[in-house]
Amino acid sequence: MKKGFITLLVVALAFASLPFTAAAASFKDIGGTYAKEYIEVLSQKNIISGYNDGTYRPQEKVTRAQFAKMLALALELPGSPDAAKGFKDVKDWADPHVGALVEAGVTKGIRPDFFGADNPITRQEMIVMFVRAMGMEPYAVLTNPISGFDDEAKISQFAYNHVAFAEAIGFAEGSNNSFMPTTTADRAAAAKWIYNFTIDEEKYFNRALSFIVGNTMTLENAERAKKIDEDTVRIYNFDRTTEDRDLVEFMNELMVRLNYEYLYFLDGMFWNESAISVKSDLVNTAMDFWQSEYSGYTLKVSATDASARLTAHLNEFFADEENVYYSYSILEEMLFFAEDEGIIEMK
Known part of the structure; x- marks a missing residue:
């Protein structure tokens, strides 16, 4: 074993x-x-x-x-x-x-x-x-x-x-x-x-890989994956192409993607009840993805500036009880604000 x-x-x-x-x-x-x-x-x-x-x-x-x-x-x-x-x-x-x-x-x-x-x-x-x-x-x-x-x-x-x-x-x-x-x-x-x-x-392990890939929404073209050897994973895409990747690097990429996607399910109530350190982690999770080579976005300002502006906006936005009531997604609100303010742009 x-x-x-x-x-x-x-x-x-x-x-x-x-x-x-x-x-x-x-x-x-x-x-x-x-x-x-x-x-x-x-x-x-x-x-x-x-x-x-x-x-x-x-x-x-x-x-x-x-x-x-x-x-x-x-x-x-x-x-x-x-x-x-x-x-x-x-x-x-x-x-x-x-x-x-x-x-x-x-x-x-x-x-x-x-x-x-x-x-x-x-x-x-x-x-x-x-x-x-x-x-x-x-x-x-x-x-x-x-x-x-x-x-x-x-x-x-x-x-x-x-x-x-x-x-x-x-x-x-x-x-x-x-x-x-x-x-x-x-x-x-x-x-x-x-x-x-x-x-x-x-x-x-291969079933687990394929399940994870199939449930990682930002991997739009990937259908399934299979470990080829101790160091390599092969990704099978919907367009019938394949790609061999370093296994550990790919697993780490999946983790970054999934953490980012998880922000979609968190709402204003979660934001308001979170400690300052947790809020910082949530914002950094989004920026980690935006700054990655596999993201569809480019961060146009410094990470320090982006973090401060996003945090301030979310604090203000979710201070409005109506926005909390309608369960707006943390990720969606970050995206709207970051795009409107030129913090990020599409590649």
Whole structure:
């Protein structure tokens, strides 16, 4: 398992339970489970292990600490016990793995001092960690996907974007079109998702790339994208042309574009309730895009001047309660003002 999912955006897997045998080619209790193939493949690759009695126990629940160990080892992350010392409930055997995920930004715990190590992990919690481990969390948030699961209303707010994103790329599957987000995950489900995450890594990464490209509105000609090698992505355009780009540079470009587009969905109420530093970030997000080589605009004044004038205008514009009431978009208002005042012009 390559660590590229996480490192891109700087952009032996074992359950921790008692007692385990060495990895086996098969287990005597998995014949009737849907996960038989996944379990056997991962076992043959020494990625998962069973119990001393020759069983895998596919219906047994997986704790958050056990899953942390699974995922950290699947990602080949170096152990980092010190990073988990703030959690009062993590046992010594899990410290290196939980800490590794904390350092990689895959988990924060339930609270700063509580990881929930012995809590059975839910399906939505697993998906959140997978999406973060893929390095796709910011893209899942900014593309703002909508879930098609019948029980999507039961998905917690913290996990909604992650589940909907994973659903869009075919990673998060349910039963009878229900995801059952708060249902605790068992060892069979864990094996299936770990299999998909490790064995089919390339497939899901390319699906994620194409989903992001398809939901980046300022990429008007791009239809989909595919990673060609560790450094290169190929973009397939609607006009049937292709373009090879540096993978990291392209992912960074997507992030700039998506952050810019996200301003469209923010309105005057958000502006008025934001701190001065947040307002500055919002204006700088627009200017970062306008100044980029792939923008359709050219910044005609200094960034300092543009920032001051845009901020002053938005403060004045959204001080009018009527403008807030009509939910004018921050991005649209910035564009109107910047074009009218000659701050930007079309290339």
